Amino acid sequence: PDKARASYADGMKLSHFSSHNTEVAIDAIRNAETSTQLAQVAKNFKVSDNIDFGKLDLKVSQQIVESLVRTKATFPNLHIDLKFIGSIQARNDFVAKDAAQKLLLHYATEYKKSNPSASRDECKSFAVFQTKQKLSGLVPRENTIAQSISLSPSAGYVSKSDKIIVDAIQGISINESFGYSDAKFRKQKVEEVISGHKPHGCNTAKATIDHEIGHQIANALNAANDPYIKQAFEKFDGLSRKEQAAELSTYAGEDHKIGEFIAECWSEYQNNPECRPVAKKIANRMIELYA
Numbered sequence: 001p002d003k004a005r006a007s008y009a010d011g012m013k014l015s016h017f018s019s020h021n022t023e024v025a026i027d028a029i030r031n032a033e034t035s036t037q038l039a040q041v042a043k044n045f046k047v048s049d050n051i052d053f054g055k056l057d058l059k060v061s062q063q064i065v066e067s068l069v070r071t072k073a074t075f076p077n078l079h080i081d082l083k084f085i086g087s088i089q090a091r092n093d094f095v096a097k098d099a100a101q102k103l104l105l106h107y108a109t110e111y112k113k114s115n116p117s118a119s120r121d122e123c124k125s126f127a128v129f130q131t132k133q134k135l136s137g138l139v140p141r142e143n144t145i146a147q148s149i150s151l152s153p154s155a156g157y158v159s160k161s162d163k164i165i166v167d168a169i170q171g172i173s174i175n176e177s178f179g180y181s182d183a184k185f186r187k188q189k190v191e192e193v194i195s196g197h198k199p200h201g202c203n204t205a206k207a208t209i210d211h212e213i214g215h216q217i218a219n220a221l222n223a224a225n226d227p228y229i230k231q232a233f234e235k236f237d238g239l240s241r242k243e244q245a246a247e248l249s250t251y252a253g254e255d256h257k258i259g260e261f262i263a264e265c266w267s268e269y270q271n272n273p274e275c276r277p278v279a280k281k282i283a284n285r286m287i288e289l290y291a
Contacts, residue, residue, distance in 0.1 A: 026066055029065050052094060054087030054089050056086070078217065085173065087173055088147055094168075104124075104127045201274075202267050210270040214263035224259060251264060
């Protein structure tokens with residue numbers, strides 16, 4: 001079985017995670033002339049049913065779709081249900097329409113259970129306030145470049161309101177404040193790579209999306225609980241910042257989170273032709289876990 005998994009991993013590497021159908025999709029993505037055309041291409045290739053790129057640069061949007069198409073080619077049977085892809089701002093507009101009524105009903109019902117004598121207006125007032133509070137948590141912070149929304153296997157208890165949000169917008173989005181210009185996006189990422197904050201080769205929007213989808217792949221595979229990956233992370237986590245930059249990136253060691261370590265490894269593996277050993281080992285292990 002180990003030999004079979006290794007052969008599968010080697011085969012996936014040699015094929016560059018592509019099939020004939022994938023290359024057809026990539027051509028269609030790169031030839032799309034508008035965001036509307038691109039969204040239709042993404043829907044045709046089953047990336048997501050809900051797509052809105054908002055004010056993102058078309059080149060940035062194309063890289064989002066390319067990353068996700070290549071991911072589907074690598075893990076064709078892995079259950080990653082992307083409810084929404086596009087810009088964070090467009091996503092928030094979407095969730096306000098799609099999930100707001102469900103949140104209002106949830107909060108009003110819970111309030112009535114706790115306060116049986118409460119009037120309809122009191123329940124409504126409470127529900128409106130709580131819904132606004134919940135949705136405000138989706139507003140990106142000033143330094144938020146992209147977001148991946150999904151439920152981690154290790155999340156433990158998940159509130160009903162969080163489930164409503166995830167059911168509506170599980171997926172990946174880029175902040176328009178960064179993604180409105182592909183050139184400026186690349187400029188910032190080049191600086192991050194040079195400083196060691198991000199992995200080698202990861203100076204594009206595609207690399208950012210590969211990082212974000214890496215989180216969802218890891219969740220679907222429960223990779224954070226794999227003994228091999230846990231041991232590799234513990235070793236990496238004990239390195240100095242300078243050593244972490246040399247092996248992968250300093251971001252991979254921030255806050256001692258194994259999830260960021262895995263996502264950074266996946267991003268480098270997908271974008272650095274001369275992928276370094278740590279990223280290669282972890283990415284290959286993820287492919288083995290899938291096989």
